[in-house]
Amino acid sequence: MLRIETLTKRFGANVAVDKASIEVPEPRMIGIIGRSGAGKSTLLRMINRLTDPTEGRIVFEGREVSSLTGAAKRAWQSECAMIFQQFNLVPRLDVVSNVLHGTLNRRSTLATLFSLYPTSDIHRAIDILDRLGIAEHAPKRAEALSGGQQQRVAIARALMQDPKIILADEPIASLDPMNAQVVMQDLRRIHEEDGRMVIANLHTLDTARRYCDRVIGMRDGRIVFDGTPEQLTTGAARDIYGAGAEFSEAATSTEIDTLERSMDGAGVVRLANV
């Protein structure tokens, strides 16, 4: 279904992603873990074509998407939704308008200028918001919502695209543990109920373990682990994060109880990763 072949991205002398190869035969929920700067974001951005790869190919259902340009590239982007760490909504527009942006690839500039969305699309947008439990916020401005609600609006925008793949770049990194759980459950539900492929960059081990069918570990741009959550032992995690024996799982946890106990430890690890 999705095949990534020796994908490489260089920024000058730096290699952000180094010959990454991934084969995904059927829709799965995949978690990519690794410390900051390991190339996780660049990999996802290349799949969505926000960033152009230096070398290598991305093939989706037999079609090479890494060489598309212009309208064909934008059409691919509409099939392959992206969710960002900072939500990337338009803050001054209302929630439904933000969700309707998921259909922009099918709309002309003139229709967009006068916000002429079909009523059926508006109904569908509100239904998606209802599915995610935030329909009552429909007429509010996006900036008036909390972080967790904004991220769910972003997920609604992604669903509005009716995509085959949902890419999530650190979707819970700026959320509190409660909202992080809600957002991850939403993504899991979308994967299970709709059968869409979800690829999420995660910075915590236990999130990847709990929600994903498959975990890919990246370190310094290379893929150093690819397997099931069960295969992801503490030893394997140490290799991915390049940490020594002092490495503790709690340090990369979002569990509410472990987090409260190890708040200081998590802070240290985050600082060390920056």
Place this chain on the structure above:
Amino acid sequence: MADLTAASGTPVQDIRDSYLAMVQRRRLYNGVLLAVFVVLMVSGFYVADARNAGGFWDGWHQILDFPAGVVSEAWEKRANLPALLVHYLPSLLETFNIAAVSTLIGCIAGLFLSLAATRGLAKWPLLIPVFRRLSDVLRAIPEIVIALVLIFMMGGGPVPAMIAIAIHTAGAMGKLYSEVNENVDLKPLEGLSSVGANWSQRMLLAVIPQVAPNYLSYALLRLEINIRASAILGFVGAGGIGYELRNSMSWGQGKFDEAAAIFILLFATIVLVDQVSSHFRNRLIGTGGH
């Protein structure tokens, strides 16, 4: 997740209906606004056209006659161009000097005006409206009026033009800079207050580094505008290249080659300022670092 949002309990149908009603209302307002806009534009155009001496429809195809005349005559006498470019270089330098000095003085005055007129930064918050109105006044008077008055009192020459442009620049920069100042991050300012720094120290160390790249690019844009303004003031006797342009630009004197040389010089100057300004702005942002 249902338990997180069950509080509202509004049925989806109600939300749909109320949102659609809102959309319909918005579309109605937008449609009315668009119609009013189109009617005003069209009727305004016809009123203006009726009051024209010649009429737009009779005259519009002659718009290109003057440039065509300049280009063809300059082309015939193209052998003269290099000599003319050298000949007019000193008056171009005079025009550029007027613009540069007035930009420098105007921007420094605008800096103080803007700091005094920005909420949260002003040393005397009660006087903010006074400084705002002051920069409004400086902006409101056309520079050509100030220049004519000063030329009448002091005689022709570059100094009245310089003063006139500097006054307008101070008002404009006071406005633009204070808008930049309003977007300043106040945290460094609070940090410096906490160590007991005085107002000038706070402005110098907490505000100026943040706003410098924007200040610089506005100042260089202003320099471009002022080069043009100083050329125009030459028409009314302030010297520089504008005076030469007025003399060579009149019909039927056969001096269009001179006019073309002056246009080329002005164009080259604007391009040069633009290149230099983007170079310095990039360097400032590059080393200043965001």
